[in-house]
Amino acid sequence: QKEVEQNSGPLSVPEGAIASLNCTYSDRGSQSFFWYRQYSGKSPELIMFIYSNGDKEDGRFTAQLNKASQYVSLLIRDSQPSDSATYLCAVHGGNKLTFGTGTQLKVEL
Amino acid sequence: ETGVTQTPRHLVMGMTNKKSLKCEQHLGHNAMYWYKQSAKKPLELMFVYNFKEQTENNSVPSRFSPECPNSSHLFLHLHTLQPEDSALYLCASSQGGGGAFFGQGTRLTVV
Numbered sequence: 001q002k003e004v005e006q007n008s009g010p011l012s013v014p015e016g017a018i019a020s021l022n023c024t025y026s027d028r029g030s031q032s033f034f035w036y037r038q039y040s041g042k043s044p045e046l047i048m049f050i051y052s053n054g055d056k057e058d059g060r061f062t063a064q065l066n067k068a069s070q071y072v073s074l075l076i077r078d079s080q081p082s083d084s085a086t087y088l089c090a091v092h093g094g095n096k097l098t099f100g101t102g103t104q105l106k107v108e109l
Numbered sequence: 110e111t112g113v114t115q116t117p118r119h120l121v122m123g124m125t126n127k128k129s130l131k132c133e134q135h136l137g138h139n140a141m142y143w144y145k146q147s148a149k150k151p152l153e154l155m156f157v158y159n160f161k162e163q164t165e166n167n168s169v170p171s172r173f174s175p176e177c178p179n180s181s182h183l184f185l186h187l188h189t190l191q192p193e194d195s196a197l198y199l200c201a202s203s204q205g206g207g208g209a210f211f212g213q214g215t216r217l218t219v220v
Contacts, residue, residue: 043212
């Protein structure tokens, strides 16, 4: 079992819709959870972090964490073409940060 | 001055060359990482340093040799690489359980 799992996609959503990206992790002792956005040919950029169960909102982004189910998600409201990128889930535990394989998001006009 | 700076941005080297990648972080973080990202593949963790001590070596071939002289600087020494080592090499730093901040990467081509 992979430590951090994501559906590779591509996930296609129309402009203005809500994009929902999901991630599961295997280490129950994990404490910190992150979402990164990576445009093609660029380095990953940290866009959200969450430490506690529940929802955390920042602008059009909402991160959701459910530690009992070992599940993290990212919602993007009012999706824009500029949101088209690969979204990486990362989990911090055991003194290291582990990334999922990423989900490619395509926002279509 | 950006948070994490990598040099060079691009590097072309022959299989018999020796070169080094440099990373410097200005964020006061205590952990630094090297990741490899090949075309259309996920990030692969290579090495982790916490407070200058190597805490993770993810079964990386010995032709890659990391060096961390202090908490702000990280090097990746390269020698006798193979064409399949061509990739984007990313350095990152973090503090405690916080998120990692990445440099812009070095695009390496081995010919």
